[in-house]
Amino acid sequence: MKKIYFFSILIILLSGCLNKIGEEDCNEKIENNEVVEVTDKKITKEFLDLMVKNSENIYCNNTQEEIDKNIREIAPLFAAALNVDPNVKSSISRAISSASYNISQDDEVFYELIKNDKNISKGINKAISLTNKTSTEKLNELAENIPYFSVYIYNLEKISTSSDELWVIPIQYANDEESLDKIIAYNKNGETREFSADEAPDFPVVVLGISERISTMYNELSDDFNQISRKKSLTDWDGSIVHGVKLYGIKIDNDMEPWFKGRAEFYAVWAIQGRAVRQDYSNVDRKNRWYGKNDLIFDIDNTPQHQFYAVEAWEEDGGSRHTTSIDASWNYKSVDVKMHEEYEIKSHDDHYGSTSIYFGHPKNSNGYQEYSAGGAHFRLGYNEYTK
Numbered sequence: 001m002k003k004i005y006f007f008s009i010l011i012i013l014l015s016g017c018l019n020k021i022g023e024e025d026c027n028e029k030i031e032n033n034e035v036v037e038v039t040d041k042k043i044t045k046e047f048l049d050l051m052v053k054n055s056e057n058i059y060c061n062n063t064q065e066e067i068d069k070n071i072r073e074i075a076p077l078f079a080a081a082l083n084v085d086p087n088v089k090s091s092i093s094r095a096i097s098s099a100s101y102n103i104s105q106d107d108e109v110f111y112e113l114i115k116n117d118k119n120i121s122k123g124i125n126k127a128i129s130l131t132n133k134t135s136t137e138k139l140n141e142l143a144e145n146i147p148y149f150s151v152y153i154y155n156l157e158k159i160s161t162s163s164d165e166l167w168v169i170p171i172q173y174a175n176d177e178e179s180l181d182k183i184i185a186y187n188k189n190g191e192t193r194e195f196s197a198d199e200a201p202d203f204p205v206v207v208l209g210i211s212e213r214i215s216t217m218y219n220e221l222s223d224d225f226n227q228i229s230r231k232k233s234l235t236d237w238d239g240s241i242v243h244g245v246k247l248y249g250i251k252i253d254n255d256m257e258p259w260f261k262g263r264a265e266f267y268a269v270w271a272i273q274g275r276a277v278r279q280d281y282s283n284v285d286r287k288n289r290w291y292g293k294n295d296l297i298f299d300i301d302n303t304p305q306h307q308f309y310a311v312e313a314w315e316e317d318g319g320s321r322h323t324t325s326i327d328a329s330w331n332y333k334s335v336d337v338k339m340h341e342e343y344e345i346k347s348h349d350d351h352y353g354s355t356s357i358y359f360g361h362p363k364n365s366n367g368y369q370e371y372s373a374g375g376a377h378f379r380l381g382y383n384e385y386t387k
Contacts, residue, residue, distance in 0.1 A: 042100035042101060042113070043100065043101065043102070043103050043110075043113070043217060043221075044221070045218070045221045048214060048217055048218060048221070051110070051112070051148060051214070052214065054144075054147070055147030055148050056147075056320075056321070058145055058146070058147040059147055059319075059320040059321075060320075062145055064173055064174045064319070065174050066145070067145065067146055067147065067173070067210075068170075068172045068173055068174050070142045070143075070145050070146050071146055071149075071170040071171065071172070071208050071209060072170045072172065073142055074139065074142050074143065074146075074170065074208060075168045075169070075170035075185075075186045075208055076131070076168075076186040076187075076188075076190040077124065077127055077128065077131065077139060078124075078151075078168050078206070078208060079166065079167065079168040079186045079187050079188050079190075079206075080127035080130065080131055080188040080189075080190075081120070081123040081124045081126070081127040082123070082166045082168065082188070082206060083165055083166055083187070083188035084123065084126055084127055084130060084188060085119070085122065085123035085126055085127075087119035087122070087123060088119060088120050088123035088124070089159060089166065090119070090160075091114065091117050091119040091120050092109065092114060092120065092151055092153070092206075093153065093156065093159055093160065095109045095113065095114050095117070096108065096109045096151075096153060096156060101113050101114070103217050103221070104211065104213040104216055104217055105213070105216060105263065105282055105283075106152070106213055106262040106263045107152060107153050107154070107156040107262065108150045108151060108152040108153075108211060108213070108262060109150060109151055110148070110149065110150050110211065111143055111146075111149045111150060111151055112143075112149065114151070115140070115143065124136065124139065127188075131190070146210065147210055147318075148210045148211040148212075148214060148318065149208075149209075149210065149211075150208075150209060150210065150211035151206065151207070151208060152206070152207040152208075152209065152260075152261075152262055153204060153205070153206055153207070154200070154201070154204065154205045154206075154207060154259060154260060154262075155201070155202070155203060155204040155205065156204065158203060158204050159204040164203055164204075165187055165188065166187075166204065166205070166206055167185035167186065167187055167193065167195075167205055167206070168185060168186050168187075168205075168206045168207070168208060169183055169184070169185045169186075169195065169205060169206070169207045169208070169260055170184075170186070170208050170209070171183075171207060171208065171209035171210070171260065171261065173209075173210065173318070173319065173348060177197070177258055177261070177317070177348075180197040180258070181196070181197055181198075182194040182195065182196065182197060183195050183196075183197050183260060185205065195260070197258050197260070198258070199259075200259035200260075205260070207260050207261070207262075209261070210318045211318070212261070212262075212265050212316050212317055212318045213263075213265055213282070213316075215265065215267065215278075215280045215282075215316065216265060216280060216282040242299055242300070242301050242302075242384070242385055243299070243300055243301075243302075243359060243360075243382035243383070243384055244296055244298075244299050244382055244383040244384075244385070245296070245297040245298055245299070245300060245309065245380065245381075245382050246294070246295065246296055246297065246367075246368075246380070246381045246382055246383065247293045247294075247295040247296075247297055247378060247379070247380060248292070248293055248294065248366070248367065248368040248379035248380065248381055249290045249291060249292050249293055249368075249378070249379035250266070250268075250281060250284050250290070250291045250293060250376065250377065250378055250379075251288070251289060251290045251291065251376070251377040252264070252266060252284060252286075252287050252288075252313075252352070252375060252376050252377070253287055253288065253375035253376075253377075254287050254375050255285055255286060255287050255315070256315035256317075256350040256352075257315070261317075263285040264284070264285040264286075264315050265280070265282065265285075265315060265316035265317075266280075266281050266282075266284040266285065266313070266314070266315055266316075266376070267279060267280045267281060267313075267314050267315075267316060268281065268311050268312065268313050268314070268373075268376070268378075269311065269312045269314070269326065269343050270297050270298065270309065270310075270311050271309060271310045271311070271312070271326040271339065271341040271343075272298065272300055272306055272309045272310075272339070272341075273305045273306065273337065273339040273341070274305075274341075275341060276325075276326055276341035276342065276343045277298075277343075278343060279295075279297075281293075290379075293379075297309075300359060302359055302360070304332040304333060304335035304337055305337055306359060307330060307332045307337070307358065307359045308328060308330055308339075308356045308357065308358055308359065309356070309357055309359075310326050310328055310339070310354060310355065310356045310357070311354065311355060311357070311371075311373055311378060312326055312351075312353075312354040312373060313351075313352035313353060313354070313373040313374065313375075313376035314345060314349050314350065314351055314352065315349065315350040315352070316346060316349050317346065317348035317349050317350055318346050318347075318348050318349075319346040319347030319348035319349070320346065320347045321344050321345075321346060321347075322344065322345055322346065322347050323342055323343070323344055323345075324342070324343065324344075324345055325340055325341060325342045325343070326339065326340075326341050326343075326354065327339065327340050327341075328356055351374070352373055352374040352375045352376040353372070353373040353374020353375065353376065354373050354374070355371050355372060355373045357371055357380060361380070363381050363382075366379075366381075367381040368380055368381035369381065
């Protein structure tokens with residue numbers, strides 16, 4: 001943040017504590033403990049609403065370790081099905097490439113959408129008969145207790161020409177992905193091998209885990225999902241300068257995702273006193289490049305309450321819901337102002353950082369100034385007008 005010398009300002013920006021949803025919250029927010037049958041066989045808003053309801057229910061009734069165990073138990077059977085019946089591989093690949101089955105902008109598909117595919121069902125039943133380790137009922141029970149359960153294929157473009165044995169990685173979420181050196185994969189015989197968490201293979205690998213692109217999918221289905229509404233002065237309109245805050249570009253230093261988890265899911269939370277709103281930027285998924293934008297964030301006036309606004313940058317990694325906050329304080333023209341705005345994140349989300357921006361910050365010849373929130377960078381400007 002640039003220093004402001006022409007009047008006295010003290011500002012403190014803090015990221016608030018995380019508060020996990022507790023048992024009472026689960027009882028209040030989940031209507032019942034039954035899994036709701038999903039009847040849609042393509043991704044619609046209704047489908048996602050049910051997925052969210054079921055998945056929040058799973059988080060409320062299972063520990064992360066229990067969810068990880070479910071993913072781990074499915075992996076060997078899934079590997080067997082993929083390798084004993086080539087139609088399983090081709091059916092999953094087609095589903096991932098289907099506009100109806102996949103709007104996540106990543107090479108993944110919800111298991112819920114493909115579990116009743118005749119080729120996949122046949123392959124799984126064949127694998128069950130060969131391994132004699134489980135049953136279809138047990139498999140479905142495990143799958144129903146994995147939130148947002150999805151199948152991701154790394155190097156999808158190579159899978160149709162590859163004759164190599166397919167390995168299946170069950171992602172384990174209880175441990176921080178940044179601390180991982182190795183990840184375990186299974187083959188059709190239930191044998192394991194280690195993959196480097198840092199160095200991606202040059203052949204296809206199937207990954208079972210929790211989809212992190214729910215917000216991206218909602219954005220694809222609704223033009224107004226998570227859109228920041230234009231709202232002028234919240235309090236004490238003084239009839240003077242108003243700024244329409246504009247975002248001109250975003251750059252990230254790190255996509256915060258290992259190779260086995262697909263593309264990044266970058267989002268930012270914008271806050272002024274009185275509100276904080278999340279905005280998803282699903283195309284910001286590669287490091288060290290600027291993504292051009294021309295987005296109006298919000299309108300603010302030059303009252304003491306609005307001398308600063310803040311932005312906090314995150315990469316979504318899923319998990320149970322938590323509450324955090326953006327907190328700031330400043331003094332403007334002898335008026336003390338405090339801002340405390342709460343919002344929700346997921347327990348595994350990666351934090352880039354946060355920064356605050358002065359109402360009348362300077363602009364370069366292109367109309368913006370660059371600000372950094374840790375490893376995320378924003379080009380911010382404004383249009384100036386009066387009431």
